[in-house]
Amino acid sequence: MSTPSxxxxxxxxxxxxxxxxxxxxxxxxASAGPSFGTLLKxxxxxxxxxxxxxxxxxxxxAAGKANxxxxxxxxxxxxxxxxxxxxVRDKVISAYExxxxxxx
Amino acid sequence: xxxxxxxAIAASGLxxxxxxxxxxxxxxxxxxxxxxxxxxxxxxxxxxxxxxEVDRALDAKVVTFGGTxxxxxxxxxxxxxxxxxxxxxxxxxxxxxxxLIEMTDMREAQRSYExxxxxxxxxxxxxxxxxxxxxx
Numbered sequence: 001m002s003t004p005s006x007x008x009x010x011x012x013x014x015x016x017x018x019x020x021x022x023x024x025x026x027x028x029x030a031s032a033g034p035s036f037g038t039l040l041k042x043x044x045x046x047x048x049x050x051x052x053x054x055x056x057x058x059x060x061x062a063a064g065k066a067n068x069x070x071x072x073x074x075x076x077x078x079x080x081x082x083x084x085x086x087x088v089r090d091k092v093i094s095a096y097e098x099x100x101x102x103x104x
Numbered sequence: 105x106x107x108x109x110x111x112a113i114a115a116s117g118l119x120x121x122x123x124x125x126x127x128x129x130x131x132x133x134x135x136x137x138x139x140x141x142x143x144x145x146x147x148x149x150x151x152x153x154x155x156x157e158v159d160r161a162l163d164a165k166v167v168t169f170g171g172t173x174x175x176x177x178x179x180x181x182x183x184x185x186x187x188x189x190x191x192x193x194x195x196x197x198x199x200x201x202x203x204l205i206e207m208t209d210m211r212e213a214q215r216s217y218e219x220x221x222x223x224x225x226x227x228x229x230x231x232x233x234x235x236x237x238x239x240x
Contacts, residue, residue, distance in 0.1 A: 067119065067122075069115050069118045069119050069122070070115070072115070072224075073111055073112060073115045073224075076111055076224070076228060077108055077111070080107075080108065080228075080231050080232075080235075083231075083232065083235050084235050084238075087235050087236075087238035087239050088238065090238075090239065091238055091239075
C-alpha cells in the first residue's frame, strides 16, 4: 500500500514549507528528485544557451558569414524555449497568487 | 525534442534546395557562354545531386547537397563563321543548356523549398499550440 506513504510525504513537505526554521534542514533532503528550483535553474540555463546560439548566428549573418537557414532555425529554437519558460513562469506566478489569496 | 529535430531536418532540405538553385542559376547564366578559344568546348551544363546522410546529433537522415556532376549530352552547334570561337568549318559550340529544362528544374526546386518551409511552419505551430495548453 503506497497511498498512505505518499500522503505522509505530502504532509511532511507541506510542514517543511510552512516551517521556515526547518527549510535549511530540508534543503539537504534530496530523496524526492530535483527540486523545482533546480528544474527552473536548468530551464533558464537552457534558454540562455540557446539564445546565445541564436545571437551568435544573427551576428554571423550580419557579418555575411552565416546561412539564413541556420539563423532561422536557431531563432525558432530560442523562441520555443523562451515561450515554454514564460508559460511556466506565468503558471507558477498565478499559482502563487492563488495561494496568497487564500483566506486564512 | 522531436519538433526541433523535424525543423532541423527540414532546414537541411532548405539548404540542399538552395544549392540546387545555385546550380540552376549557374546554368541559366551561362546558357550562351561559348568557348574562349576557336574550336574549344563551351560551358557544360551541371546537374545538382543530393545525398542522404545520417546526422548523429539529430539521430535522423538529413539531405545534403552532393555537389554537381557535368551533363554529358552534346553541345548545340551553330554555323557562325564570323564568331571568334568558331572552328575551321565555321561552327560554334554552344552550351548544352536548355532553358525550358532549367525552368522546370527551378520550379521543382521552388516547390521542394516551399514543402520544407511548410514542414517547419507546421512543426512550429504544433509546438506553439502545445505551449498554449499551459497558458489557458
